[in-house]
Amino acid sequence: MYRKLLGAAAISLSVSVCAAPAPFMEASFYSQNDPFIQNYATALKDLSLSTGEKITINYAQEDLLKEYQQIELAVKNGAGVIIYNPVDPVSVHQVIALANSKDLPLIFINRQPADNQLNSYAKAWYVGTDSTQAGAYQSEILTRYCLDHPETDRNGDGEISYYLLQGQQGLSDTVYRSMSLNSSLKNSPVMFRLAGSSFADWQSDKAVSQLEAYVRKHGMANIEAVVANNDDMALGALQYLKSQGYNSGDPDKFIPIVGIDATERALAAIKAKEMIGTVKNDYAAQARAAFRLAYLAMQGKEINNSSTGYYLVNGRTVYIPYVKIYFE
Ligand code: GAL
Numbered sequence: 001m002y003r004k005l006l007g008a009a010a011i012s013l014s015v016s017v018c019a020a021p022a023p024f025m026e027a028s029f030y031s032q033n034d035p036f037i038q039n040y041a042t043a044l045k046d047l048s049l050s051t052g053e054k055i056t057i058n059y060a061q062e063d064l065l066k067e068y069q070q071i072e073l074a075v076k077n078g079a080g081v082i083i084y085n086p087v088d089p090v091s092v093h094q095v096i097a098l099a100n101s102k103d104l105p106l107i108f109i110n111r112q113p114a115d116n117q118l119n120s121y122a123k124a125w126y127v128g129t130d131s132t133q134a135g136a137y138q139s140e141i142l143t144r145y146c147l148d149h150p151e152t153d154r155n156g157d158g159e160i161s162y163y164l165l166q167g168q169q170g171l172s173d174t175v176y177r178s179m180s181l182n183s184s185l186k187n188s189p190v191m192f193r194l195a196g197s198s199f200a201d202w203q204s205d206k207a208v209s210q211l212e213a214y215v216r217k218h219g220m221a222n223i224e225a226v227v228a229n230n231d232d233m234a235l236g237a238l239q240y241l242k243s244q245g246y247n248s249g250d251p252d253k254f255i256p257i258v259g260i261d262a263t264e265r266a267l268a269a270i271k272a273k274e275m276i277g278t279v280k281n282d283y284a285a286q287a288r289a290a291f292r293l294a295y296l297a298m299q300g301k302e303i304n305n306s307s308t309g310y311y312l313v314n315g316r317t318v319y320i321p322y323v324k325i326y327f328e
Helices: 002-019 035-051 064-076 093-101 131-148 172-186 204-218 231-243 264-271 283-298
Strands: 024-029 055-059 079-084 106-109 124-128 160-166 192-199 225-228 277-280 317-319 323-326
Touching: 024 035, 024 064, 024 283, 035 055, 035 231, 035 283, 055 064, 064 079, 064 093, 079 093, 079 283, 093 106, 106 283, 124 283, 131 160, 131 172, 131 225, 131 277, 131 323, 160 172, 160 204, 160 231, 172 192, 192 204, 204 231, 225 231, 231 264, 264 277, 264 323
Parallel strands: 024 055, 024 079, 079 106, 106 124, 124 317, 160 192, 160 225
Antiparallel strands: 277 323
């Protein structure tokens, strides 16, 4: 009997030792249908492989509830940190409350929450970019091109009319990239005029149909440049302009297009001289910063400039710089 009990005790002991899994990283992305996000997720996976830190990656298919439930399940399964790309950066309080209730670090990425949300939880950080920098860089790229190519003013009215394709309405990337682009173009030595603008939600097919609708109504004469909040929409613009005989090799029929991200397809279009440039949104550096922050926070280490190797704005935000890319 005694032996039997001892055996049972030994078994339950070994079971309970095995049952305590090592904490892992949970990363949740708003969508899988977005090339920049796909690259970001792959970079996180690669970091997990090279360091041996376990990571689970979920995609929320733009569904707020689904995202919450996936994170909740990961927390139940023993996640030690949450890397969080919110479906809607305005509706993040539930995930903050969940992380808070389990004392788990929460690393927001890509979609910036409001400062008061971020500051409401002592273990919350944000890794992203300063979106105003991207708009200013796009303006520099376009200005430089127009100075070198006065023929860009096809209708000869002394100003360059541009169409702006914006990302999802309300996101800080959309708002600040657009605002800084428009204000930088206003201060440019070249005269620019905003001919039209629409929200194509980062997607190339929406960019195609919105440009098409604009041209059907107003004609091509007022499209002398296209600027997009990201490369996929810029590539949608390119597809549409090509269908109208532009940007297909005839130097008299060229409309400069500038994007943001530096996706592979956009870089190929720049190399082929179909787009004039883009602004690199450095997903690899952002993934490294998020991973490092997550790792340190999960270990309960102090987060500061020297521990992360990154400069922290207000102690909570890491901005990875953008880089201008254009053909000579
Ligand atoms: C931006 C990126 C877009 C899109 C968006 C998603 O930073 O430039 O292409 O991925 O994030 O929130």
